[in-house]
Amino acid sequence: MELTLHVWRQKNGQDSGKMVTYKARDVSPESSFLEMLDQVNEELIGKNDEPIAFDHDCREGICGSCSMMINGKAHGGRKGTTTCQLHMRSFKDGEQIYIEPWRARAFPVVKDLVVDRGAFDRIISKGGFVSVATGGVPDANAIPISKEAADLAMDTAECIACGACVAACKNASAMLFVSAKVSHLANLPQGQPERLQRATHMVEQMDKEGFGNCTNYFECEAACPKQISVRSIAVMNRDFLKASLLHQEPVGKA
Template identity: 65%
Template structure:
């Protein structure tokens, strides 16, 4: 396959960025999107040019590192698929593909397609934990969890923290991510002692980081590679209201 790639190049956080066009004539349909970029980078290195910086780690759809906007859509055209799991057979010979970093004030560009997502880490640190003594693994049935609660927690825990929800949102809101992390722990018995403090603190940190407000566009759910549901946001809002009625402060 032959492709024309328009890729965002930016040498550093304060440098001006621009799209650079590359003709890629050596694309195998069985390659993943990141392997296609690996081959392009190899060619750039052989020509003595700077390779394109992009984030990746597991390449198995688990870690959430592979953040890039492909033809205007975070993670590209395949529903429920991370960039690393996207394959070139979903594109056509001769296609023009635009590749950009996540665009959000709270995710500043570090270089090319790499953004700083440490704002997510600080939201997790604000409340994404439970205060229990660690030790050897407890007997599985020692804390009984109703099946619907276990399912809700498990679905929310599938969030890999990639940030596509923020990149897709016109407000650059981090509500889907934060709601997934709140819903994960607030659905379980182990999460109850800090339930209201957790939601208040994580939402306060989200606002402090400069993410926008949720105005129910639903773009986040549409691009989420783990299909985190908007229901988690409803659950967050219910817990936030209950916390405010109890007078809980960050």
């Protein structure tokens, strides 16, 4: 296959950046999108040009590193697929492909297609965990969990924090990511003690990071490589509402 790539090139955070056109020649339809980029980079290195920088790690769809807009669609827009799992057979010979980094104020571009997703880490550090006392190993089945609850929790625990939801959202909102974590722990008994404060603190941090708001476009759900449902956003909306209306700090005895 022969393809024309229009790739966003940007030296660093200060550079204004621009689209640069490259030819990708002799691309095998069996190669993955990242392997195709590797091939283009080999050629660039051979010509003493700067290779295209992009994030990648596991290349099997579980790490959430690879992140790029391909023809305006996060991870290329194929259902339940990350960029590394996207194969060139999904494209036509001679096709023009536009490759851009995630665009969000909260995700500043580091270089070319690489963005800083530290905002997600800061949101997780505000409540995306359960506090457990360390000590002896607890009995495996000491806390009963129904199969349904475990499955619901797993549906959202699948989130790989790739940021496709933010990239696809017309408002650059991070609601699907944040709600996936809120909903994951809200479905488990271990998540109950910190449930309301988790929703409050994570949403507060999300707002601070400068993500947009949810308009219920549901683009995030369609773009999510783990197909996480917007039902989780409803769970977060519910928990945050409950926390806002009912939560009170301990004030001591009368």
